[in-house]
Amino acid sequence: MNRPQLILDAGGVLVTNLTPAYWQELADAAFLTYEEIRTAYRADIRGRLWTGELTEGEFWDWLQARCPGVEIRLAKELLNQHLSPLPGYHCLPRWSELADIHILSNHRAEWLLPLLEDAKPYLRSITISSDAGMSKPDEGIFALANTQVIQEAPIMFVDDSGNNLEAAGRLGWKTLLADSGGAWIQHVNAWLEKEKTDMNDIVLKDAAIKDPDLLGLIDKLDTYLYEIYPPEEVFVVDLDDPDLAAIHFVVAYADGSPVGCGAIKEIDEASTELKRFYVDPAYRNRGIAGRILRYLEGKAAEKQYTYIRLETGDPQFEAIQFYKKNGYYAIAPYGEYVDCPSSVCFEKKLG
Template sequence: MNGKPQLVLDLAGVLVSNFSSTFWPAIFGESGLSFQRIREQFDEVRKDLWTGKLREGDFWIWLCNRIKWVNREEARKLLIQSLEPLPAIHSLGQWSQIADIHVLSNHCKEWLEPILDQIEPHTKSITISNQVGLSKPDIQIYHHVAQYFDDYGASHPMVLYIDDQEKNLIPAIKLGWNTLLADNKHQWLHQVEPILSGIRCEK
């Protein structure tokens, strides 16, 4: 046991941008469909996509069957390009000096490869939902991440979990983890090191 706190980070909305705000408008911009309708269509397959029941390649078949003007390769390239690094990604090196970093994301690993290349050197583990067949807020995926903690099995591990969706914080709280909601103005960044220092001192 190295005595370091465990820092668990969501990916989209925390380390990289959510693709929804740029990808969907670009795809459906000329169709006349409302953004709400776009989200409703994606929500039909979101859970299966995030848990790997719907393979990444089959998602594009689904999309192209519904939206006839979509070019699969161009759309895929557009989605990957829409995943832009957020300010927190530049703090990973510093945070890794004081905490073991773990990434926990509802996503398709196939879309994240360029980003993961930047993140991986600073992390102890990376859990992408479509690779493990589980997605947040299912508490089992949190247990999956916890197996990588040095103090796995402890009743109150030194953990800080950060996500941009409150519903995903609830299972972490049930496990006794400290939590922090990531705001879209990135003010949460200033709270990370004080919280990590605090939970380390508590031990």
């Protein structure tokens, strides 16, 4: 059972932002207006500073040129004064008991890492824009952070900028906007407690081919597939086929209700295929898909298959990422998928 994955921004979430207080003090010291220095910063260096294209030394050179009346020593002291822990920082020890914690921040590693030093025992990964060479909301930095999380686990991302939530949502992460008053902390507390309870309530049961709960889930799956693919590119399983004896179905239950399903169906003596894999959207990002997948992989190993294969499609980006995260590698289309333009096929060697 996978622990929840909690991905946190740093500025405005765990530590104070430099804007506006730091820039206001610099402007006052240089006898400039706040808007003058911020406009110059945005036009000259903002993007390059956070992506690391601009070195820290070049930042201080720029600041000296823009604010000739400000000593760099003073500017550095002010920066350190305006980077301090927020209440969320002090929640990390407790949250780490319930979740894996990851940092995803637009920041300078030189400035942020010293602040996180005491928190490192509670962190699973740290992704900082100046090291990554890209910054939020660039989807590339989200993809990079996504390689650090357990994909089949429930995932929450907290950021103080709404502009950064959309890219996270496209990865299937639950998102939360951090408010300046800190009310977001209680939302994280409630989510972690709920996930702790929910994971204990998930039950997997083997299902007969005509099990009513299974059929209801398959109907939902087919409805979804026909919405995103043309009919000729939807590959269903004929449940009336007398040769289906070798198929093995499982249904996942949460609070007694059927919420997910999957199956393995023999291809040949060495290989089996993952089929009819589905989790109700209302129950996604809670680790259910991962539990179904591992259960079916275990059944495949018990039956002494060497490989497990599957087919999905380009429109199902989240599914593709999920399978890659779980050790599946792309292969050429096989069997009935050879001539299907949208088919993307994967394989995993068991054992």
